[in-house]
Amino acid sequence: AQKITQTQPGMFVQEKEAVTLDCTYDTSDQSYGLFWYKQPSSGEMIFLIYQGSYDEQNATEGRYSLNFQKARKSANLVISASQLGDSAMYFCAMREGIRYSTLTFGKGTMLLVSP
Amino acid sequence: EAQVTQNPRYLITVTGKKLTVTCSQNMNHEYMSWYRQDPGLGLRQIYYSMNVEVTDKGDVPEGYKVSRKEKRNFPLILESPSPNQTSLYFCASSLSLVSTDTQYFGPGTRLTVL
Numbered sequence: 470a471q472k473i474t475q476t477q478p479g480m481f482v483q484e485k486e487a488v489t490l491d492c493t494y495d496t497s498d499q500s501y502g503l504f505w506y507k508q509p510s511s512g513e514m515i516f517l518i519y520q521g522s523y524d525e526q527n528a529t530e531g532r533y534s535l536n537f538q539k540a541r542k543s544a545n546l547v548i549s550a551s552q553l554g555d556s557a558m559y560f561c562a563m564r565e566g567i568r569y570s571t572l573t574f575g576k577g578t579m580l581l582v583s584p
Numbered sequence: 585e586a587q588v589t590q591n592p593r594y595l596i597t598v599t600g601k602k603l604t605v606t607c608s609q610n611m612n613h614e615y616m617s618w619y620r621q622d623p624g625l626g627l628r629q630i631y632y633s634m635n636v637e638v639t640d641k642g643d644v645p646e647g648y649k650v651s652r653k654e655k656r657n658f659p660l661i662l663e664s665p666s667p668n669q670t671s672l673y674f675c676a677s678s679l680s681l682v683s684t685d686t687q688y689f690g691p692g693t694r695l696t697v698l
Contacts, residue, residue: 500684502684504687512694521684564683571629576626
Protein backbone atom coordinates (compact mmCIF):
# COMPACT_ATOMS: atom_id res chain seq x y z
CA ALA A 470 0.00 0.00 0.00
CA GLN A 471 1.15 3.50 -0.74
CA LYS A 472 2.23 5.42 2.30
CA ILE A 473 1.38 8.81 0.82
CA THR A 474 -1.50 9.29 -1.60
CA GLN A 475 -2.15 12.44 -3.56
CA THR A 476 -5.29 11.81 -5.60
CA GLN A 477 -5.26 15.02 -7.66
CA PRO A 478 -2.79 14.82 -10.56
CA GLY A 479 -3.62 18.41 -11.49
CA MET A 480 -5.54 21.36 -10.11
CA PHE A 481 -6.55 24.67 -11.65
CA VAL A 482 -7.30 27.80 -9.67
CA GLN A 483 -7.76 31.45 -10.46
CA GLU A 484 -5.50 34.06 -9.02
CA LYS A 485 -6.54 35.27 -5.54
CA GLU A 486 -8.68 32.20 -4.89
CA ALA A 487 -7.92 29.59 -2.23
CA VAL A 488 -7.08 26.03 -3.19
CA THR A 489 -6.80 22.78 -1.24
CA LEU A 490 -4.38 20.03 -2.27
CA ASP A 491 -5.23 16.64 -0.83
CA CYS A 492 -2.90 14.23 0.92
CA THR A 493 -3.70 11.05 2.82
CA TYR A 494 -1.12 8.93 4.56
CA ASP A 495 -0.76 5.47 5.97
CA THR A 496 1.31 4.66 9.04
CA SER A 497 1.07 2.57 12.17
CA ASP A 498 3.61 4.72 14.01
CA GLN A 499 2.42 7.15 16.65
CA SER A 500 5.25 9.55 15.95
CA TYR A 501 5.55 10.96 12.45
CA GLY A 502 6.03 14.18 10.59
CA LEU A 503 4.17 15.42 7.51
CA PHE A 504 5.75 17.83 5.07
CA TRP A 505 4.76 19.72 1.97
CA TYR A 506 7.26 20.72 -0.68
CA LYS A 507 6.89 22.87 -3.76
CA GLN A 508 8.75 22.14 -6.98
CA PRO A 509 8.55 24.92 -9.60
CA SER A 510 9.46 24.31 -13.22
CA SER A 511 13.05 25.30 -12.43
CA GLY A 512 13.32 22.03 -10.51
CA GLU A 513 14.35 22.91 -6.97
CA MET A 514 12.50 21.38 -4.02
CA ILE A 515 11.27 24.05 -1.63
CA PHE A 516 10.06 23.22 1.87
CA LEU A 517 6.71 24.84 2.65
CA ILE A 518 5.20 23.56 5.87
CA TYR A 519 5.47 20.86 8.52
CA GLN A 520 2.98 19.14 10.84
CA GLY A 521 3.97 16.79 13.63
CA SER A 522 1.73 13.94 14.67
CA TYR A 523 1.54 15.26 18.22
CA ASP A 524 0.83 18.84 17.23
CA GLU A 525 -2.66 19.82 18.30
CA GLN A 526 -2.86 22.95 16.21
CA ASN A 527 -2.85 23.01 12.43
CA ALA A 528 0.42 24.39 11.08
CA THR A 529 0.44 27.73 9.26
CA GLU A 530 3.19 29.51 7.33
CA GLY A 531 2.07 32.72 5.70
CA ARG A 532 -0.41 31.84 2.95
CA TYR A 533 0.07 28.12 3.56
CA SER A 534 -1.84 26.15 6.14
CA LEU A 535 -2.11 22.45 6.76
CA ASN A 536 -5.54 20.96 7.48
CA PHE A 537 -4.50 18.05 9.68
CA GLN A 538 -7.17 15.44 10.43
CA LYS A 539 -5.40 12.73 12.35
CA ALA A 540 -8.31 10.28 12.64
CA ARG A 541 -8.83 10.43 8.88
CA LYS A 542 -5.07 10.36 8.23
CA SER A 543 -5.21 13.38 6.02
CA ALA A 544 -2.91 16.39 5.78
CA ASN A 545 -4.27 18.71 3.14
CA LEU A 546 -2.39 21.82 2.07
CA VAL A 547 -4.44 24.99 1.81
CA ILE A 548 -3.04 27.90 -0.18
CA SER A 549 -4.96 31.10 0.39
CA ALA A 550 -5.04 33.95 -2.13
CA SER A 551 -3.26 32.06 -4.91
CA GLN A 552 -0.60 33.87 -6.92
CA LEU A 553 0.75 33.17 -10.39
CA GLY A 554 4.04 32.16 -8.78
CA ASP A 555 2.27 29.34 -6.97
CA SER A 556 2.07 27.38 -10.23
CA ALA A 557 4.22 24.36 -9.51
CA MET A 558 4.26 20.71 -8.53
CA TYR A 559 3.40 20.09 -4.88
CA PHE A 560 4.54 17.04 -2.95
CA CYS A 561 3.28 15.68 0.32
CA ALA A 562 5.85 13.65 2.27
CA MET A 563 6.10 11.76 5.55
CA ARG A 564 8.79 10.71 7.97
CA GLU A 565 7.67 8.11 10.48
CA GLY A 566 9.05 6.48 13.58
CA ILE A 567 10.76 7.61 16.72
CA ARG A 568 14.36 7.26 15.61
CA TYR A 569 15.67 7.03 12.12
CA SER A 570 13.17 7.60 9.37
CA THR A 571 13.43 8.31 5.69
CA LEU A 572 11.20 10.71 3.80
CA THR A 573 8.49 9.08 1.68
CA PHE A 574 6.92 11.21 -1.04
CA GLY A 575 3.58 11.16 -2.76
CA LYS A 576 3.35 11.37 -6.56
CA GLY A 577 2.57 15.06 -6.46
CA THR A 578 -0.13 17.47 -7.64
CA MET A 579 0.46 19.98 -10.42
CA LEU A 580 -1.14 23.32 -9.57
CA LEU A 581 -1.78 25.87 -12.29
CA VAL A 582 -2.83 29.37 -11.30
CA SER A 583 -4.49 31.43 -14.01
CA PRO A 584 -4.87 35.24 -14.13
CA GLU B 585 22.52 31.93 4.48
CA ALA B 586 21.59 28.40 5.54
CA GLN B 587 21.60 26.19 2.47
CA VAL B 588 22.40 22.94 0.75
CA THR B 589 24.52 23.34 -2.37
CA GLN B 590 25.12 20.89 -5.18
CA ASN B 591 27.55 20.94 -8.07
CA PRO B 592 27.32 20.72 -10.93
CA ARG B 593 23.75 21.81 -11.58
CA TYR B 594 23.76 20.31 -15.07
CA LEU B 595 25.93 17.55 -16.47
CA ILE B 596 25.99 15.65 -19.73
CA THR B 597 28.39 12.73 -19.83
CA VAL B 598 29.00 9.47 -21.63
CA THR B 599 28.54 5.90 -20.50
CA GLY B 600 31.33 4.63 -18.28
CA LYS B 601 33.00 7.94 -17.46
CA LYS B 602 33.27 8.26 -13.68
CA LEU B 603 31.70 11.33 -12.17
CA THR B 604 31.09 12.91 -8.78
CA VAL B 605 28.25 15.19 -7.76
CA THR B 606 29.17 17.23 -4.72
CA CYS B 607 26.82 18.19 -1.91
CA SER B 608 27.56 20.54 0.94
CA GLN B 609 25.46 21.97 3.79
CA ASN B 610 26.31 24.79 6.17
CA MET B 611 23.73 24.02 8.86
CA ASN B 612 25.76 21.50 10.89
CA HIS B 613 23.19 18.84 10.04
CA GLU B 614 23.87 15.25 11.04
CA TYR B 615 21.67 13.59 8.46
CA MET B 616 22.25 13.81 4.72
CA SER B 617 20.64 11.95 1.89
CA TRP B 618 20.59 11.56 -1.88
CA TYR B 619 17.44 11.15 -3.97
CA ARG B 620 16.74 10.73 -7.62
CA GLN B 621 13.56 11.94 -9.28
CA ASP B 622 12.18 10.29 -12.39
CA PRO B 623 8.88 10.88 -14.23
CA GLY B 624 6.23 8.48 -13.03
CA LEU B 625 8.45 7.12 -10.27
CA GLY B 626 8.64 10.13 -8.00
CA LEU B 627 11.52 10.68 -5.60
CA ARG B 628 13.47 7.66 -4.48
CA GLN B 629 16.23 7.56 -1.91
CA ILE B 630 19.64 6.37 -3.09
CA TYR B 631 21.83 6.57 0.01
CA TYR B 632 21.77 8.32 3.33
CA SER B 633 24.21 9.17 6.07
CA MET B 634 23.43 9.48 9.74
CA ASN B 635 26.78 11.06 10.59
CA VAL B 636 30.43 11.15 9.60
CA GLU B 637 31.60 7.76 8.35
CA VAL B 638 28.09 6.30 8.76
CA THR B 639 26.24 5.62 5.51
CA ASP B 640 23.58 3.18 4.41
CA LYS B 641 21.63 2.18 1.32
CA GLY B 642 18.30 3.62 0.43
CA ASP B 643 15.79 2.18 -2.01
CA VAL B 644 17.86 2.39 -5.22
CA PRO B 645 21.59 2.21 -4.37
CA GLU B 646 22.80 0.12 -7.33
CA GLY B 647 25.40 1.92 -9.42
CA TYR B 648 26.12 4.60 -6.82
CA LYS B 649 28.65 5.16 -4.07
CA VAL B 650 28.81 7.77 -1.34
CA SER B 651 31.22 8.88 1.35
CA ARG B 652 30.91 11.07 4.42
CA LYS B 653 34.37 12.09 5.57
CA GLU B 654 33.29 15.48 6.85
CA LYS B 655 29.99 16.47 8.39
CA ARG B 656 29.21 19.12 5.81
CA ASN B 657 29.95 17.13 2.63
CA PHE B 658 28.23 14.11 1.12
CA PRO B 659 29.36 13.45 -2.46
CA LEU B 660 27.56 11.04 -4.79
CA ILE B 661 29.85 8.98 -6.99
CA LEU B 662 28.88 7.19 -10.18
CA GLU B 663 31.81 4.89 -10.95
CA SER B 664 30.52 3.79 -14.37
CA PRO B 665 27.43 5.78 -15.33
CA SER B 666 24.83 4.23 -17.59
CA PRO B 667 21.91 5.81 -19.50
CA ASN B 668 19.40 4.55 -16.91
CA GLN B 669 21.05 6.88 -14.40
CA THR B 670 19.88 9.87 -16.39
CA SER B 671 17.79 11.68 -13.79
CA LEU B 672 17.33 14.71 -11.56
CA TYR B 673 19.35 14.25 -8.38
CA PHE B 674 18.74 15.94 -5.07
CA CYS B 675 20.87 16.13 -1.98
CA ALA B 676 19.04 16.83 1.29
CA SER B 677 19.96 17.34 4.91
CA SER B 678 18.25 17.54 8.28
CA LEU B 679 19.38 18.32 11.78
CA SER B 680 19.00 14.76 12.98
CA LEU B 681 17.29 11.47 12.24
CA VAL B 682 13.99 11.98 13.94
CA SER B 683 10.70 12.19 12.11
CA THR B 684 10.03 15.74 13.25
CA ASP B 685 13.10 17.17 11.53
CA THR B 686 12.61 18.92 8.21
CA GLN B 687 14.78 17.85 5.30
CA TYR B 688 16.12 20.74 3.26
CA PHE B 689 16.97 20.09 -0.35
CA GLY B 690 19.70 21.32 -2.62
CA PRO B 691 18.84 22.88 -5.98
CA GLY B 692 19.17 19.61 -7.88
CA THR B 693 21.57 18.24 -10.49
CA ARG B 694 20.25 17.29 -13.91
CA LEU B 695 22.36 14.42 -15.19
CA THR B 696 22.22 13.05 -18.71
CA VAL B 697 24.22 9.93 -19.54
CA LEU B 698 24.60 9.29 -23.27
